[in-house]
Amino acid sequence: MADSSCMVDGVFSKLSEDLVLNILFKLEDDPRSWARLCCVSMKFGFLIHTICYKSKCSLTIPAVVTDLLCSPTSSSAAASPPGGWSSLYKLAVCCPGLHQAGVLLENSDFGLERELGPDENYQNRVLPESETIYSQPVPCGDVADCGWSLFDDLLFDTVYDASESTLNQPEVVEEEPQNLVVTPTRPAKRRRIYRSPCSHLASGIWNLSREQGNKLLASRFKGDCLYICDWPGCIHMEEKRNYMLFRGIFKNFKQSRVWRTINDGNRKKIDLNCAFCSSKQTWDLHSAFCLRRYFGYHDDGEPVVRAYVCENGHVSGAWTDWPLYT
Amino acid sequence: MITLQSSDKDVFEIEQSILIQSGTIKNMVEDDFTFIPLPSVDTETLIKIIEYMKKHADKTDSKEKNIKEFDKDFMKKTLNELFALVFAANYLHISSLLELLYPSIADRIKDKITEAIRQIFSIRCDFTPEEERRIIMDNKWAHEGTEIEGTLD
Numbered sequence: 001m002a003d004s005s006c007m008v009d010g011v012f013s014k015l016s017e018d019l020v021l022n023i024l025f026k027l028e029d030d031p032r033s034w035a036r037l038c039c040v041s042m043k044f045g046f047l048i049h050t051i052c053y054k055s056k057c058s059l060t061i062p063a064v065v066t067d068l069l070c071s072p073t074s075s076s077a078a079a080s081p082p083g084g085w086s087s088l089y090k091l092a093v094c095c096p097g098l099h100q101a102g103v104l105l106e107n108s109d110f111g112l113e114r115e116l117g118p119d120e121n122y123q124n125r126v127l128p129e130s131e132t133i134y135s136q137p138v139p140c141g142d143v144a145d146c147g148w149s150l151f152d153d154l155l156f157d158t159v160y161d162a163s164e165s166t167l168n169q170p171e172v173v174e175e176e177p178q179n180l181v182v183t184p185t186r187p188a189k190r191r192r193i194y195r196s197p198c199s200h201l202a203s204g205i206w207n208l209s210r211e212q213g214n215k216l217l218a219s220r221f222k223g224d225c226l227y228i229c230d231w232p233g234c235i236h237m238e239e240k241r242n243y244m245l246f247r248g249i250f251k252n253f254k255q256s257r258v259w260r261t262i263n264d265g266n267r268k269k270i271d272l273n274c275a276f277c278s279s280k281q282t283w284d285l286h287s288a289f290c291l292r293r294y295f296g297y298h299d300d301g302e303p304v305v306r307a308y309v310c311e312n313g314h315v316s317g318a319w320t321d322w323p324l325y326t
Numbered sequence: 327m328i329t330l331q332s333s334d335k336d337v338f339e340i341e342q343s344i345l346i347q348s349g350t351i352k353n354m355v356e357d358d359f360t361f362i363p364l365p366s367v368d369t370e371t372l373i374k375i376i377e378y379m380k381k382h383a384d385k386t387d388s389k390e391k392n393i394k395e396f397d398k399d400f401m402k403k404t405l406n407e408l409f410a411l412v413f414a415a416n417y418l419h420i421s422s423l424l425e426l427l428y429p430s431i432a433d434r435i436k437d438k439i440t441e442a443i444r445q446i447f448s449i450r451c452d453f454t455p456e457e458e459r460r461i462i463m464d465n466k467w468a469h470e471g472t473e474i475e476g477t478l479d
Contacts (some may be wrong), residue, residue, distance in 0.1 A: 011449040012409050022424070026432035039440045039461050041449045086464070094467050180428055199467040322395030 017047060024052055031093040032201060038086070053085040061092055063075070064208050064227050067251040070173070082253065082312035083277035091247050095202035095234035096275035096316035101245045102284070102306045103238075103318050104197060106270065199275050202234040202247075213248055216307065216317075218292050224250035224258050226315065233319070241298070244319040246307075247275070253313025258290050262309075274310035282308040330376075332369040340376060344383040348375075349419030367414045368384040374400075375406075375414055379422055405446050408434075456478045 014021075024047065027033035034052055038045040058065050068081035068088070081088045098104055106113065206229075213226030228248035236243045250256055261267075262283050269281035285307040286290055295305040298320065307317030330338045330344050346352040354362050364372065381396050400409070408431050415423040435443060444451060453461065462469075 012449070014413050015409060016416075019412055022428050023412075023431050026429045027436050030436065032468035033436045035465040036440065037435075037443065038465055039458070040447075040451075042452050043449075045461065048449045074391075086362075200470055201379075201467060 021047060021051060024048065025055075027272075028052070028056055031089070031206075035090075049084065049086050051068070053089040054080070057088050057092060058083060060206065061088075061227075062297075063210075064088075065248070067225060067227075068249070070072060081199050083314060087312065087314065088249070091249055091276045091314060092208060092229075093202060093206045094199050094247070094275070095245050096247050096300045097198040098236060098238075098243065098318075099197040100199065100244070100272065100275035100308075101243070101316045101318040102272055102308050103236075103243055103245075168319075171325060194234050200234075202245075204232070205230050208248060212246075216248075216291060216305070218290055221257050221261075221290060224256040226258075227251070228315070231235070231319075236318075240300075241302075241320050243278075246315075246317050246319065248315040248317075250309065250313035250315065253309070253311075257307070258288075260287050261290060270308070272308055274308075274312070274314050276314040277310060277312050279310035279312060279314070280315075282310045285309055286316075327360075328355060330372065331361070331363045332367055332372045333365050336369040336370040336372075338372065338376060344376075344379050347379045347382060347420055347422070349421075351418065364418075366417050368410070371407075371410045371414045374403075374411060375423075377419070379420070382422065389459065397426055401426065405434060409473075454468065 014275070024037070027037075034048050038048050065081070065088075069078045174197050208227040208229055210225060210227055212228035212231060214222065216228060217224060217226060226248055227250075229246050231246075232244040233246035234244070236245060250258065253259055265288065267283050269283055271280075272282050273280045274282055286295070286303050286305065291305055291307060295303065297303050302320065304322060305317065305319050307315055309315045327339045328342050328351070330340065330345075332338075335414075342355055346355065351362060367375070378400060381393060385393065403411075408427055412424065412427050412431070417476060435446065438446065443449070451458065
């Protein structure tokens with residue numbers, strides 16, 4: 001490879017690639033070292049991506065590497081896994097973070113808005129300004145056109161509203177139209193984040209296993225090969241509950257039954273980018289019914305387990321503790 | 327006695343028993359060479375290499391601790407000096423010196439910010455602004471939670 005990235009008068013420029021690699025391999029214990037050095041120059045990036053990451057993945061997750069490189073559609077092995085060696089390396093050592101594990105997505109409607117689209121009647125209705133998370137119910141009889149829809153039934157049947165504890169509310173909560181605050185979407189959930197919601201070095205063991213993947217997928221997908229990091233993954237203690245963030249990768253994702261289900265079902269992608277490659281959108285495995293059926297929801301609409309998969313078969317997700325009642 | 331000549335044409339006469347720690351010199355001695363030109367090694371670096379080999383020539387038990395102390399001090403050089411030693415030790419096939427140099431250099435660069443690394447290695451940033459933005463984003467996780475230095479040594 002041409003040494004175009006090095007200045008001529010530096011002593012370093014005289015060193016051959018194998019000498020540079022010998023130095024780089026002394027930094028293999030802390031994954032952040034190589035990742036930072038990738039930002040130095042194209043040559044460093046090239047050496048680290050094609051040699052260091054490949055070597056380290058082959059050493060630490062050999063079964064995964066073998067599976068990802070063998071392709072059923074061609075007799076020769078692939079040169080690199082989907083998304084490249086840097087994606088696989090990052091997946092092995094990096095937690096996707098609360099954001100890319102989908103924890104920060106709005107869930108108080110059980111994901112219905114993402115599934116069914118926004119409710120136009122709800123959007124057109126003005127809402128009182130409120131500090132509470134959920135809006136107050138509107139008694140139909142007092143408002144000329146309440147425009148009630150299935151969306152509202154599903155939302156309000158499952159949402160706890162403190163005002164409902166007193167029966168026969170004496171008056172409509174809504175004020176005169178000119179005093180109301182028009183909000184096109186429901187007020188955002190307040191969530192205190194105790195650390196950055198983005199990717200970071202995962203706590204726990206950096207390993208991927210098929211056994212963990214089997215526990216996640218519904219039984220009709222048992223023929224698919226999904227590697228997931230060891231339980232419990234990277235634990236994030238948040239205000240409401242703990243999240244055990246996990247990451248994983250499908251073997252031959254586009255030949256998998258999960259993919260056929262998503263594709264045949266014409267599932268829409270959501271605007272949640274993959275934490276491990278450049279895919280800008282992902283599919284929600286929970287709402288595509290790919291996860292085990294007994295994973296339900298918490299009473300605030302949050303799923304007990306969620307997982308998202310990208311075009312390359314990279315999976316990010318979060319376990320939570322089971323609700324205390326079942 | 328064997329005579330070594332640096333790239334600067336300086337000559338050094340050293341006992342054979344010390345120099346055979348270098349695989350390259352050992353091969354040439356076995357072929358009966360007594361005058362060995364080293365066009366790839368300058369005088370300053372050759373002096374250091376000879377100093378290292380002299381210390382390591384006598385590896386009796388009593389000297390073990392002494393040698394370890396020497397090695398530790400020997401690595402206290404600028405990074406450019408260490409790179410020159412890597413180049414020379416590789417050419418001369420002195421594997422024990424290389425095994426000392428690699429972790430020492432790695433240790434010195436592992437906590438450095440990108441710009442400091444570029445200056446240390448005299449590397450120009452050859453990313454386009456868009457490429458640089460993307461690679462920093464992809465590797466943002468690696469920059470968090472660490473104490474990164476901006477120094478050059």
